[in-house]
Amino acid sequence: MEKSKVVVVTTGGTIAMRYDPARKGVFPAVTGPQLVEAVPPLEDICSPEVEEFSNIPSPHMTPELMLKLAQKLDQILTREEVAGAIVTHGTDTLEETAFFLDLICKAEKPICITAAMRSGSDISPDGPHNLLCAVKTALSPEASGEGVLVVMNEEIHTARDVTKTHSANPKTFASPGWGPIGYVDKDAVIFRRKSIRFPRIPAMEVISDVHLVKMAAGADSLLLQCLAEKKVRGVVLEGLGRGNVPPAALPGVEAILNNNIPLVLTTRVPSGRVLDVYGYPGGVKPLKEKGVILGGDLSGPKARILLMLVLSITNDLEAIASYFNDPGASNLA
Ligand code: ASP
Numbered sequence: 377m378e379k380s381k382v383v384v385v386t387t388g389g390t391i392a393m394r395y396d397p398a399r400k401g402v403f404p405a406v407t408g409p410q411l412v413e414a415v416p417p418l419e420d421i422c423s424p425e426v427e428e429f430s431n432i433p434s435p436h437m438t439p440e441l442m443l444k445l446a447q448k449l450d451q452i453l454t455r456e457e458v459a460g461a462i463v464t465h466g467t468d469t470l471e472e473t474a475f476f477l478d479l480i481c482k483a484e485k486p487i488c489i490t491a492a493m494r495s496g497s498d499i500s501p502d503g504p505h506n507l508l509c510a511v512k513t514a515l516s517p518e519a520s521g522e523g524v525l526v527v528m529n530e531e532i533h534t535a536r537d538v539t540k541t542h543s544a545n546p547k548t549f550a551s552p553g554w555g556p557i558g559y560v561d562k563d564a565v566i567f568r569r570k571s572i573r574f575p576r577i578p579a580m581e582v583i584s585d586v587h588l589v590k591m592a593a594g595a596d597s598l599l600l601q602c603l604a605e606k607k608v609r610g611v612v613l614e615g616l617g618r619g620n621v622p623p624a625a626l627p628g629v630e631a632i633l634n635n636n637i638p639l640v641l642t643t644r645v646p647s648g649r650v651l652d653v654y655g656y657p658g659g660v661k662p663l664k665e666k667g668v669i670l671g672g673d674l675s676g677p678k679a680r681i682l683l684m685l686v687l688s689i690t691n692d693l694e695a696i697a698s699y700f701n702d703p704g705a706s707n708l709a
Pocket of ligand 1 (some may be wrong): 388389390391432433434435465466467468469491492493494
């Protein structure tokens with residue numbers, strides 16, 4: 377029987393890096409074909425094809441490049457003979473690229489993103505096994521329609537929930553509060569739940585002038601005032617707890633709102649939603665009444681990605697807010 381075609385789109389990251397003794401550091405060094413050749417069992421389960429998109433560390437990834445990557449993936453996945461696509465990526469911004477692709481890609485065929493925490497010159501690099509697990513996942517019929525999946529350390533995570541939780545350990549990706557959607561065993565790919573996705577955003581461009589500001593005890597208005605004066609296109613604020621903001625930051629919040637700049641509120645806490653529970657100054661109740669958009673349980677970086685895409689199709693504040701409605705929530709109020 378003919379083996380299914382899987383296209384591996386390489387973008388860079390530690391999975392494509394090696395230690396360079398001359399420069400005493402880890403640098404991009406591995407080509408796309410070399411990445412695939414390093415995993416001989418791939419040939420047993422599929423017919424792999426390589427597409428080299430870039431070879432950059434993921435801190436160099438940009439929303440503009442993510443858009444190009446999404447367009448490339450849609451092109452690849454319209455080819456009838458292609459069963460699914462794999463993206464190799466650096467781990468630092470992987471969750472943002474995964475969510476971006478999940479929001480915009482048209483394809484229902486599987487897209488799995490994988491990476492490595494250990495480079496090719498470390499002892500026991502994790503990249504080859506992660507790549508094999510990502511391909512096995514993409515070949516699994518249950519992966520279709522589940523959106524972009526992150527496959528690392530034998531676990532499968534949804535783009536919406538996944539986040540990097542450790543700066544060095546290979547068991548770094550987790551979906552706090554939810555857990556993986558499935559896992560990869562030697563003989564099978566096992567799914568345990570369905571993913572609930574945001575509706576697709578038919579964006580043809582991305583508005584990258586959207587900024588993320590994190591709150592902390594005693595935080596003031598300096599950064600927010602600066603963004604208001606610059607008349608940026610959008611701001612995401614990572615508040616405290618349920619989304620609350622220190623009083624000294626309130627003049628900055630008002631400056632943003634007075635300039636009709638969409639302001640999306642998230643929480644710096646890794647799990648749980650923002651909600652208008654507290655009515656004291658800086659509480660989410662008065663912030664919501666002033667026009668702040670509640671970002672649900674999206675992390676700040678993911679809310680920023682969503683706002684960048686939404687702003688490319690509407691500037692209407694009410695319409696923007698509607699994109700932040702949680703697709704898994706049924707309101708009881
Ligand atoms: N700094 C690297 C990157 O994100 C880390 C990695 O790939 O694991 O490109």
